[in-house]
Amino acid sequence: SRQPKWVNGTGNLQWQPTQATPAANLLLAGAHTRTAADVWSIEAAVESGRRAAQLIEPETTVLPQYQPAWLRLFGAVDDVFYRVGAPHVLELLRAGVLVGLVVLVLVVVSRL
Numbered sequence: 001s002r003q004p005k006w007v008n009g010t011g012n013l014q015w016q017p018t019q020a021t022p023a024a025n026l027l028l029a030g031a032h033t034r035t036a037a038d039v040w041s042i043e044a045a046v047e048s049g050r051r052a053a054q055l056i057e058p059e060t061t062v063l064p065q066y067q068p069a070w071l072r073l074f075g076a077v078d079d080v081f082y083r084v085g086a087p088h089v090l091e092l093l094r095a096g097v098l099v100g101l102v103v104l105v106l107v108v109v110s111r112l
Helices: 042-056 071-084 089-110
Strands: none
Touching: 071 089
């Protein structure tokens, strides 16, 4: 598409708008606004719409985003790797799997 879209990335959270604005009667909603989903997706768009609706009708329910402990840990480790300039965690995992496969092939071949 020739039309640019908002994509979350390192360092651009500060520019991501919230649903409330300084202008009276102007609310923003869409995946480009700040949400707990923290990623440009349909889930973020839905959450954003509900948050905007909640500003009009406070009884509107906004479901909390659930992140299992293992996913939070994975994200924290990835953040540390990024800060020190290390490869992405999944790249290291892929390299480990490749090394494991090579070792497995070498063991099997050596037994032939």
